[in-house]
Structure formats: structure tokens, C-alpha cells
Amino acid sequence: xxxxxxxxxxxxxxxxxxxxxxxxxxxxxxxxxxxxxxxxxxxxxxxxxxxxxxxxxxxxxxxxxxxxxxxxxxxxxxxxxxxxxxxxxxxxxxxxxxxxxxxxxxxxxxxxxxxxxxxxxxxxxxxxxxxxxxxxxxxxxxxxxxxxxxxxxxxxxxxxxxxxxxxxxxxxxxxxxxxxxxxxxxxxxxxxx
Numbered sequence: 187x188x189x190x191x192x193x194x195x196x197x198x199x200x201x202x203x204x205x206x207x208x209x210x211x212x213x214x215x216x217x218x219x220x221x222x223x224x225x226x227x228x229x230x231x232x233x234x235x236x237x238x239x240x241x242x243x244x245x246x247x248x249x250x251x252x253x254x255x256x257x258x259x260x261x262x263x264x265x266x267x268x269x270x271x272x273x274x275x276x277x278x279x280x281x282x283x284x285x286x287x288x289x290x291x292x293x294x295x296x297x298x299x300x301x302x303x304x305x306x307x308x309x310x311x312x313x314x315x316x317x318x319x320x321x322x323x324x325x326x327x328x329x330x331x332x333x334x335x336x337x338x339x340x341x342x343x344x345x346x347x348x349x350x351x352x353x354x355x356x357x358x359x360x361x362x363x364x365x366x367x368x369x370x371x372x373x374x375x376x377x378x379x
Contacts, residue, residue, distance in 0.1 A: 187222055188255040188364045193280055194227045194242055197266030200234045202294040202353050206258045209357035209373065217373040218365055228271050235266040246276055256364060257284040261295030272300040281306060291344045292360040294353050296322055298346035302329030311341040316348040354379070
């Protein structure tokens with residue numbers, strides 16, 4: 187059984203978190219049964235971007251990082267306070283831990299900026315929110331990443347993506363990294379993709 191740490195910052199986008207719980211949950215019950223997801227936050231109550239509260243299963247100080255095999259991070263909105271948690275040192279230490287172990291790290295949209303802020307994307311290929319009106323690609327470049335303006339970019343064990351519309355594809359890619367292509371296609375089919 188592989189365990190994925192779904193790391194949630196205040197101001198995260200709920201839809202970007204839910205794809206990981208759904209895809210890996212479907213795999214647990216209908217796929218090869220090998221995946222588990224644990225939601226983890228810095229606070230006992232988290233406020234999503236669109237003003238509802240979520241209670242994470244665990245607080246960061248309650249877990250042992252070595253118990254986990256992969257890291258997933260949804261993006262969020264600056265206006266909702268996303269970067270306050272996401273750029274905090276405790277959040278950044280989690281990212282560096284998984285990178286040092288070369289374990290899968292999957293992010294959606296601006297969550298790639300949390301990786302870049304930690305330093306792990308320096309000279310690596312990555313993307314982030316890429317709407318023409320957005321400043322996020324420039325921010326990613328300023329952190330030292332090699333910006334690739336594609337929907338999803340995988341550089342070794344790290345997956346970054348360009349917008350919320352990529353969410354399910356990122357979750358399926360993480361499932362493939364944790365299991366197999368055949369198993370992932372089976373789960374995709376069961377879920378109607």
C-alpha cells in the first residue's frame with residue numbers, strides 16, 4: 187500500500203484537491219487496491235478559496251514524513267491566503283523531503299510555485315498557471331525553473347501543470363507513477379474517462 191500525503195494550504199482550490207482523493211480512492215476500491223491518501227494541513231480548519239471550511243485528517247506536526255510515498259499539492263488563490271501557508275518553512279520542508287528521496291510530487295496550477303519557492307525546481311522543467319493575463323509563468327522563471335508552456339510537465343519524479351483543467355490528468359499521472367499504466371487505464375475507464 188502506497189500512501190500519498192495531500193498537503194493542503196489555506197486558500198487551496200477544493201476541486202484541485204478532490205481529484206487526488208477521487209482517483210486514488212477509486213484505485214483503492216476498484217483498481218489494484220494499492221493507494222491511500224491522507225489529507226494534511228497546518229491548521230485544524232482550512233478555508234478553501236471559495237469560502238468553505240475543510241478539516242484535514244491530520245496536522246503536519248502529527249505525521250511522520252517517512253510513512254509516505256508521494257506528495258500531492260493543489261493550487262490556490264493569493265487573495266484567499268494560499269501563499270501564506272504554501273511558502274511557510276514547514277510546508278517547504280515537506281517538499282524538500284520528498285524531493286530528496288526522489289518520491290513522486292504532483293502539483294496542480296500554481297502549486298508548482300510552492301515547489302519553486304523551496305528551490306527544488308532550479309534548472310528543472312516546469313509549468314504553472316499560464317493564462318496570457320497571468321504573471322505566474324514569470325514568477326516561476328524568476329525562481330530558476332526552466333519554464334515549459336505546456337498543459338502538464340513531468341521532470342523525473344515531479345509533475346507540474348498549467349491550470350485547474352489539468353487536475354484529473356495530473357491525478358491519473360500520479361496514479362500511473364504509483365502503480366502502472368494498465369491499472370491507471372482500468373481506473374480511468376471505470377470513472378468514465
